Amino acid sequence: MANKHKGSRTERELVHLFFDNNFAPLRIAGSGSTPLPAPDLVVGGFGKVFAIECKSGKTTRYIKKEQMEELLLFSTRFGAQPLIGVRFDREGWFFLKPEQLDVTKSGFYSLSLEDAKEKGLSFGKLIGKEI
Amino acid sequence: MANKHKGSRTERELVHLFFDNNFAPLRIAGSGSTPLPAPDLVVGGFGKVFAIECKSGKTTRYIKKEQMEELLLFSTRFGAQPLIGVRFDREGWFFLKPEQLDVTKSGFYSLSLEDAKEKGLSFGKLIGKEI
Numbered sequence: 175m176a177n178k179h180k181g182s183r184t185e186r187e188l189v190h191l192f193f194d195n196n197f198a199p200l201r202i203a204g205s206g207s208t209p210l211p212a213p214d215l216v217v218g219g220f221g222k223v224f225a226i227e228c229k230s231g232k233t234t235r236y237i238k239k240e241q242m243e244e245l246l247l248f249s250t251r252f253g254a255q256p257l258i259g260v261r262f263d264r265e266g267w268f269f270l271k272p273e274q275l276d277v278t279k280s281g282f283y284s285l286s287l288e289d290a291k292e293k294g295l296s297f298g299k300l301i302g303k304e305i
Numbered sequence: 306m307a308n309k310h311k312g313s314r315t316e317r318e319l320v321h322l323f324f325d326n327n328f329a330p331l332r333i334a335g336s337g338s339t340p341l342p343a344p345d346l347v348v349g350g351f352g353k354v355f356a357i358e359c360k361s362g363k364t365t366r367y368i369k370k371e372q373m374e375e376l377l378l379f380s381t382r383f384g385a386q387p388l389i390g391v392r393f394d395r396e397g398w399f400f401l402k403p404e405q406l407d408v409t410k411s412g413f414y415s416l417s418l419e420d421a422k423e424k425g426l427s428f429g430k431l432i433g434k435e436i
Contacts (some may be wrong), residue, residue, distance in 0.1 A: 193341055198383035200333055200343055210324050212331055216347065218383030223349070252329035252349030 184230040184261050185214055191267075192217050195301055216254060220302070222273040223239040225254035226269070229285065237283040242272055260294070262287045268294030315361040315392050316345055322398075323348050326432055342375040346387060351433070356385035357400070360416065361392040368414040373403055391425070393418045399425030 185201060192199040197219035202212045208210065213283040229235040230255050237258065249256035261267045268290035275283040316332060328350035333343045346357040356378065356391040358376050360366040380387035389406065392398045399421035406414040 189341065196382065198385075199341065200331060200380050202331055204335070210320065210330065212415060213330075216331060218385065219356070221384060223354070223384070248329050251327065253352060253354070254329075254349065302342075 177180065181228065181230055184190045184292060185228050188228065188259060188261075189215065191297060192219075192301075195303075196220075197301070204253045213245050213256075215259070218254070223252065223254040224257050224300075225249040225252065227258045228259045228261070230263075232263045233288040234284055235260055235274070236278070237285070239283070241282050242275075242283050246272060256259075257300075258283075258285060260285055260290050262290065267289075267297045269297070269300045270294045312361055316359050319357075319359065319392070319398065320346065322428060326434075327351075328432070332411045334391070336370065342379045344376050344379055344387075346390070347383070348358060354383065354385040355388050355431075356380040356383060357390045359390045361394075363394050365415055365417040366391055367409070368406070368416070369422075370412050370414070373414055377403060388390075388431075389416060391416055391421050393421065396422075398428045400428070400431045401425045427431075 184185050189199045189201050197217050199215055199217040201215055213225040214228040217224045217226065225245060225248055227237065227241065229237065245256050256272055258272065259267055259272045265287060270285065270290065270293055274290065274293045275285050320330045320332050328348050330346055330348040332346055336416055344356040345359040348355045348357065356376060358368065358372065360368065376387050387403055389401045389403065390398055396418060400419065401416065401424055405424045406416050409415050
């Protein structure tokens with residue numbers, strides 16, 4: 175539960191970051207009554223739509239294969255750009271495309287801080303301005 | 306509460322209608338922890354994005370001026386087409402543009418069954434096919 179609450183807090187933080195930069199962010203209720211494929215956030219603005227699965231924590235984050243497939247299915251249908259948004263403690267947010275993530279032997283997508291720093295976009299880079 | 310539950314039921318119905326026609330619908334949690342402007346539904350697909358405020362009932366429906374302003378603000382930011390989706394009992398869904406609604410003397414937008422039938426699009430017309 176602690177992790178879940180923390181995840182919600184960091185998601186809300188990201189929602190406000192987009193809103194304060196004149197995007198229209200939508201936070202999708204996870205435990206909704208219509209369990210259709212949907213990412214954590216969908217953000218529109220400036221001719222772009224991002225579909226973002228959010229992860230946060232101290233160390234390497236993992237994403238289930240099924241969750242990634244749902245993100246891709248949703249994004250294709252909606253016409254959105256699929257992204258993994260990851261926030262490592264005291265490092266801020268990084269945004270990566272699904273194909274930039276490694277896949278473990280057991281079929282999980284994995285994302286280390288090192289990979290995020292090397293391959294990911296900062297929030298400023300993602301929205302096209304440094305903040 | 307009865308009306309609120311019924312509203313939720315009809316919204317879920319519309320979500321499934323879009324999903325079954327290969328759109329990607331998002332139902333936005335009304336009582337979320339981030340009370341930023343957001344419509345009831347946001348639906349993407351086939352190069353379009355609809356932002357839909359949903360109403361349902363037996364007789365003329367009313368929308369507060371503030372609620373309409375939020376719909377327009379959200380739609381402009383996101384890059385979505387703003388719509389009022391109204392479902393009258395035993396009449397199915399009609400979709401209207403905000404500017405097609407009348408405004409009452411007290412500043413509410415109003416939508417009667419007659420206006421919906423005269424000016425509104427059916428679901429099939431909205432998505433570009435008759436179903």
